[in-house]
Amino acid sequence: MKQSRVVNVLFLLPCVFSFIMIIIVPFFFGLYYSMTDWNGISNVVTFAGFKNFRNLFSSADFLYSFLITIAYTVINIVFVNVVSFGLSLIVTSKVKRRNFYRAGFFVPYLIGGIVLGYIWQFILNNILVSIGMNMSIPFLQTSFLSLPHTVIWTMAAVNTWQYAGYIMLIYVASIQSIPASLMEAANVDGANYSTRVFKILIPMMANAFTISLFLTLTTSFKQFDMNLTLTNGGPATRFLDMPVKASQLLAMDIFNTATANRMAEAQAKAVVLFVVLLVVSLIQVTVNKRKEVEM
Amino acid sequence: MMKKTRLNTALLALVFVFVTGFAFAAGSAEETGDVTVNMFQLKVEIKDALDTYAADYSETAEGVTVKVETLGGGGDYGGAMKAKAQADQMPDIFMIEGQGGYDIWKDYIADLSDQPWVGDTDLSFIVDGKVVGFPVAIEGYGLAYNAEILRKAGIDPASLTTRTAYEKALKTLDAKKAELGIDAPVAMAASVAGGMWWVAGQHNLAAYWGGGLDFNDTSIIEMALNGKLDQDRFRQYAKYLQLLFKYADQNILLNGSYDDQVGSFAQGRTAFLHQGNWVDPNLKQLGVTFEIGYAPHAFLDTEQKGLYLFAPSWYVVNAQSKNAQAAKDFLTSIAMTPEGHAYMVNEAGMIPAFKSVTLKPSGQLSQALMDANARGGNYGVFFGMLPDGAGQNIFGPIFDLFAQNQDNLDQFIADMNRAVANLK
Numbered sequence: 001m002k003q004s005r006v007v008n009v010l011f012l013l014p015c016v017f018s019f020i021m022i023i024i025v026p027f028f029f030g031l032y033y034s035m036t037d038w039n040g041i042s043n044v045v046t047f048a049g050f051k052n053f054r055n056l057f058s059s060a061d062f063l064y065s066f067l068i069t070i071a072y073t074v075i076n077i078v079f080v081n082v083v084s085f086g087l088s089l090i091v092t093s094k095v096k097r098r099n100f101y102r103a104g105f106f107v108p109y110l111i112g113g114i115v116l117g118y119i120w121q122f123i124l125n126n127i128l129v130s131i132g133m134n135m136s137i138p139f140l141q142t143s144f145l146s147l148p149h150t151v152i153w154t155m156a157a158v159n160t161w162q163y164a165g166y167i168m169l170i171y172v173a174s175i176q177s178i179p180a181s182l183m184e185a186a187n188v189d190g191a192n193y194s195t196r197v198f199k200i201l202i203p204m205m206a207n208a209f210t211i212s213l214f215l216t217l218t219t220s221f222k223q224f225d226m227n228l229t230l231t232n233g234g235p236a237t238r239f240l241d242m243p244v245k246a247s248q249l250l251a252m253d254i255f256n257t258a259t260a261n262r263m264a265e266a267q268a269k270a271v272v273l274f275v276v277l278l279v280v281s282l283i284q285v286t287v288n289k290r291k292e293v294e295m
Numbered sequence: 296m297m298k299k300t301r302l303n304t305a306l307l308a309l310v311f312v313f314v315t316g317f318a319f320a321a322g323s324a325e326e327t328g329d330v331t332v333n334m335f336q337l338k339v340e341i342k343d344a345l346d347t348y349a350a351d352y353s354e355t356a357e358g359v360t361v362k363v364e365t366l367g368g369g370g371d372y373g374g375a376m377k378a379k380a381q382a383d384q385m386p387d388i389f390m391i392e393g394q395g396g397y398d399i400w401k402d403y404i405a406d407l408s409d410q411p412w413v414g415d416t417d418l419s420f421i422v423d424g425k426v427v428g429f430p431v432a433i434e435g436y437g438l439a440y441n442a443e444i445l446r447k448a449g450i451d452p453a454s455l456t457t458r459t460a461y462e463k464a465l466k467t468l469d470a471k472k473a474e475l476g477i478d479a480p481v482a483m484a485a486s487v488a489g490g491m492w493w494v495a496g497q498h499n500l501a502a503y504w505g506g507g508l509d510f511n512d513t514s515i516i517e518m519a520l521n522g523k524l525d526q527d528r529f530r531q532y533a534k535y536l537q538l539l540f541k542y543a544d545q546n547i548l549l550n551g552s553y554d555d556q557v558g559s560f561a562q563g564r565t566a567f568l569h570q571g572n573w574v575d576p577n578l579k580q581l582g583v584t585f586e587i588g589y590a591p592h593a594f595l596d597t598e599q600k601g602l603y604l605f606a607p608s609w610y611v612v613n614a615q616s617k618n619a620q621a622a623k624d625f626l627t628s629i630a631m632t633p634e635g636h637a638y639m640v641n642e643a644g645m646i647p648a649f650k651s652v653t654l655k656p657s658g659q660l661s662q663a664l665m666d667a668n669a670r671g672g673n674y675g676v677f678f679g680m681l682p683d684g685a686g687q688n689i690f691g692p693i694f695d696l697f698a699q700n701q702d703n704l705d706q707f708i709a710d711m712n713r714a715v716a717n718l719k
Contacts, residue, residue, distance in 0.1 A: 039399065040377055040399075041377050041380060041399050041400070043402075061688070125489075125546075125550050125551075125552075126555075129546060142545075142546075142549070143546070143549075145488055145550055146488060146549045146550040146699075148699075231488050232487060232488050232489070232490050233487055234487030234488025234489070234550070234695060235486060235487060235549065235695055235696075235699060236487055236691070236692035236693070236694075236695035236696040236699070237696070242713075243692040243693045243695075243696045243710055244692055245487055245691075245692050245695075247488075256684065256687065256688055257684075257688075259371065259373065259374070259684065260682075260683045260684025260687070260688060261373070261395070261399060261683045261684070262683075262684070
């Protein structure tokens with residue numbers, strides 16, 4: 001089988017070309033614009049060095065968005081992975097109608113983030129509040145989305161509802177690829193259920209954890225659509241004595257900066273998001289990889 | 296063998312589709328006369344009316360076709376405009392919503408000072424003495440009231456001209472809530488979460504910028520752009536806002552959406568609504584039959600009787616387009632012909648900014664505004680002079696926080712002082 005170099009190049013060309021034009025070139029353009037004062041439209045672009053970056057770390061709204069994004073990511077990683085691992089144990093057990101459950105848990109993932117945000121906003125702001133009013137349950141009478149200290153948890157819960165089914169499928173696939181003989185042997189040796197899960201199942205699933213943690217980490221860091229429709233960044237809260245939006249994650253902060261025609265500043269924020277996400281996910285993957293075992 | 300034939304047939308069909316597609320495209324391009332004026336506008340609510348008017352105009356005007364593209368509501372008009380500029384597809388007529396938009400697009404904006412409609416309106420967009428923007432409509436607001444509820448509660452809306460009068464009226468309404476069948480006296484929204492920052496942080500705050508002053512007096516907002524608030528005036532304003540917050544339906548205030556706010560008023564569950572005349576179609580849709588009027592946002596210790604009137608957006612003509620003249624003629628036809636007047640008032644349901652228009656809009660709030668406009672003594676709305684995003688990103692959270700902590704008046708004033716100091 002002889003491969004012609006020309007043919008290889010020709011077949012790769014369309015992909016490589018679009019990848020370069022759509023990802024690589026804009027990326028470096030973005031780096032450049034983050035060091036200018038461009039407003040998104042003007043033909044006059046002045047180079048400003050690292051001024052935008054320096055300003056970022058003294059602006060309360062960016063610092064708050066940064067911290068709240070990290071908090072949201074941590075909460076979300078724990079919620080999603082614990083729930084989806086639990087679900088995967090249930091749907092791989094001998095429970096009746098487990099295929100139905102598998103499909104059922106996965107369905108929320110098929111709903112778009114925008115739609116999902118509006119649905120849950122309606123449930124949280126209208127349905128729960130009206131239940132609270134009619135049954136006189138005080139803690140339901142104000143929406144969880146209107147309190148600065150509950151809003152992030154609520155967002156993580158909604159995101160878990162959507163995303164856990166998808167991560168569950170990864171865990172299910174991983175559990176099914178573990179040879180049944182291992183579990184049977186452990187059973188014969190007298191290991192009880194929790195010992196089998198923690199000593200055999202989890203170590204054998206390490207590669208599934210690597211990918212699931214990576215996916216939840218990156219999606220939470222970049223969370224935007226559900227954030228926009230569910231909370232729109234609200235309510236307001238106080239941070240460093242400045243009023244800021246309590247649930248405005250980084251992506252939304254970038255978006256709002258850009259739509260206020262402060263393109264260069266928004267681009268600088270995007271660069272920071274990119275660098276942080278890159279570093280954190282590289283560390284996560286390296287650490288997780290070490291825990292994986294070869295069969 | 297069979298497979299190959301089928302593939303060929305499919306390919307042939309595909310080619311056929313392409314060719315006919317091109318042929319049709321070419322055909323329709325030829326039909327359309329000499330000049331095509333492209334208009335890009337953001338008022339979704341008038342899309343159908345404007346499309347129809349543009350089509351009628353294209354039929355009567357010799358060799359001119361007007362094509363209207365609409366993107367608005369939740370759409371990112373500014374973003375789409377930038378994309379068009381980058382793609383070298385700038386429309387011939389587009390819209391700006393204030394100084395911020397003008398500053399961005401000024402290279403593309405033509406001088407319209409010599410147009411025949413200029414003398415017929417007070418609301419053109421004027422920069423350095425040059426008219427550059429065609430006012431799309433008059434919008435405006437006061438505090439809308441449900442006349443039936445006020446009558447039952449024994450409140451005369453004409454008496455609501457000072458903050459003290461409001462305080463008394465709101466207290467009365469609050470005391471008679473059960474009897475009147477209302478949840479709360481006021482339907483007010485201020486939440487970032489519900490996307491309603493603009494009601495408080497833009498429209499209500501506009502009372503401070505322009506209330507009680509001459510229609511074109513921008514001294515207070517210019518002072519703010521220089522980093523300062525008039526402390527005495529602002530404290531009076533803050534007390535008025537506090538009043539509205541305290542007597543508002545708290546769920547609507549803290550996380551309600553536009554629909555929640557307008558719906559509550561339309562169903563008679565609140566006596567006052569803090570919204571402009573753009574809710575007329577919503578109220579009609581919700582089957583409102585009760586009598587509605589506008590009371591002024593009287594926040595000062597002294598008497599105030601005017602409503603707040605403004606042109607929310609302006610059409611501007613692309614100075615770099617070779618179709619600029621045709622574009623100007625189209626705008627003139629809207630302002631100066633009976634067909635144009637009929638389109639603005641009857642079809643689009645707007646209040647025209649041109650004095651020569653004699654038609655009356657059908658909505659109760661629009662009529663109230665038009666009467667106020669004829670009466671005079673109204674106030675200008677100047678939030679368009681603020682930097683882009685100031686309402687949403689700076690004032691929005693401050694008002695939201697004040698709505699959450701309504702007793703903390705001094706904190707609100709301190710926050711606003713600092714925010715305004717940063718505007719400089």
